Amino acid sequence: MRLAPEQLISAATLAAVLAGVAAVWLATHAPSLGLVWSVADDRVMVAPRPDRPAPAGLSEPRAVTALEGGGQRLAIQPGDLTPEPDVTHNAMADYRGFMARQGHLATAMRAPDARLHTAGGAVLETPPQATRPLSALHWSFWLQLICGALGLITGAAVWAYRQNDAAAAYYALTGISLAAAAISAAVYSTRELALSREVFGWLTVCNKAGTLLYTAGFIAVLWHYPQRLGRFPLGPLLVVSYALLTLAVLRYWLPSMDLAVRLPVLVGFCGAIVLGVIQWRRSRGRPLARAGLRWFLFSWFFGSSLFLVLVFVPPLFGVNAASAQGPAFLLLLIIHLALAAGILRYRLFELDRWWSHAWLLAVSGLLVCALDLLLIHLLGLAGPIALSLSLALIGWLYFPLRQWLWSWLADLGRAAPTPLVQRVTEVLARPEDEPDVAWRVLLKQLYEPQEIHPARDLSRDAVSEGGLALDVAGAAPAGGLRLRYCRRGTRLFRADDLALLADLRQLFDQVLAYRQRLQDAVNSERDRVARDLHDDVGARLLTLAQTLEPAAAERARAALDEMRAVVRSMHVRRWPLAVLLDDWRAEVAERCEAADIALDWSVPAEIPDQDLDGVAALDLSRILREVVSNAIRHAAPDHLQVVIACDERGMDLAISHAYSGDDPGTWRPSLGLVNLRERSARLGGGITWQATDGWLHARWSTAWTALTADSPRMEVAAATPDAQAGG
Incomplete structure (x- = not known):
């Protein structure tokens, strides 16, 4: 049964609102002591909140070592505050122990006699708070909440108008997955210290399920978009496989989070690269499909690469990057919105124009940042002499090198200017070509269209058919032209093609007017010479033919006929x-x-x-x-x-x-x-x-x-x- 698009979008919006309300309720009703927690120099620090009175003895931040409450005393460790537990606890046994410890901490935080022991031996009375105010929620909570809600609504909106399109259906799955991963992470990554074991466990399972199914959904989209690569049911198989990995996380079947989550995502990323290459080759000669695929691949591979570099790859090498996960969801949202533009093919003729610029900006920005980090690493020295040396190297070598690199990268994406004057003059230098013929020749040279059709009802130049065609207005009776498939189908017509057409038209009219003035001058001189030949030389030959002997007169008449023929050919x-x-x-x-x-x-x-x-x-x-x-x-x-x-x-x-x-x-x-x-x-x-x-x-x-x-x-x-x- 096909539902109305408005119904689907409304349902998705309602689901996003309800999920947001549930996340806010869980976050505000999580265990709280009304403090600000942080980690500094491998010590857990607490400080009073600015919007409430400070507990006795806590006028400034202090290091704490243990939490006491409900008849138990628990040592507090820096790892307890990690926003993403599977980063600091990769082994499944450690991860399971962390969840149990979170449950004990949450129970102690809710005890009426909850108190904190400081590093100096003092005891801070910190009774539990009934709720956390909205102001206590970290900004990354709201960021992840917005990313998840927009992902869900966008996925549903795309599928609502393409309910029979498999690619749109799997894209909707990525929207649901993004919402599950981001909204659940928003709650547990911004907790004060701990959550109950049940709540924390289900939230992390939702997060891992969303991450895995997002990967499965995207690979399935690439299997179907812009064209299906085969009859093999790859999409359902991927969804089932990654769902089983989610079950493995829930039941602690695998020995580590690397095997359960990170490696499957990386393998899926590599598989997406293979499918992207295949789709790229298959879309050759189909500019609309190629333009959509360009944005699709750019948004996925660039955004996903950054997400993997920030969140997934560091733990594989023992680097703690848990704090980057919240902001990294913004990358997934950008990916998601760009994918929507590709699947819906919304104004691809404009997106196609910026595709190369986007890659240039992305790659050059990464290279320049890498150069900055390399300089910081190499010059990580101390002392006045090292500082002076650093400043000298930066001023005399680094800044010029950095500027040269940026200029060089920018030149890679800049197309050489089209020699319009040379092309127009070369075409109009052939007077045997009528202006209409010369105009068509110029259009073929500049745009290399695969098809040119007459279109008499065009009143203005425009990009049409989603970028497949360029309408070239023309005056009666010749009328306009419609050019289709730019560069023989390798790209779409874009807005800058209209600007080029305007410049070409103005230059063509100017050179054509100059050619006409030159031709008029040549014709005038030719007519003058023809009149002189006819009136002067012709009269003399006629007189000569009448006075000569028959044989010589015959040659004179032949010369007269030849002259008349020449004069005739000289007429315009x-x-x-x-x-x-x-x-x-x-x-x-x-x-x-x-x-x-x-x-x-x-x-x-x-x-x-x-x-x-x-x-x-x-x-x-x-x-x-x-x-x-x-x-x-x-x-x-x-x-x-x-x-x-x-x-x-x-x-x-x-x-x-x-x-x-x-x-x-x-x-x-x-x-x-x-x-x-x-x-x-x-x-x-x-x-x-x-x-x-x-x-x-x-x-x-x-x-x-x-x-x-x-x-x-x-x-x-x-x-x-x-x-x-x-x-």
């Missing part, structure tokens, strides 16, 4: 195919008439509505002129047939005439033939000659994409001598 506007076909027919008809050759001109009934680029039109004109010239010069036919055909791919041209010469396959390559083949290839086609039944057929073709592209091929626009070269 495109040339309609129908107009060019008319020009070509007029030129060929004029040359055939001068050579007394009959012309058969064939074009499609419906000429395609295509506008040819000026340079492409010049190349086609030169091919046509060269083939006609070769036919007139070498074959001297009485009939010339020109057939032009068009389809959706491009245009095919064929010139046929009578021929009695050598087979085209035996022709000696000449400059004219080479130029014809190069021009035809440049237009996306090829030219061939075939002799059949006394006729020679020259055929060439070209694609519309080559004829209509704005290509900067002005190097071929200049007049060349191959118009007169033999074929």
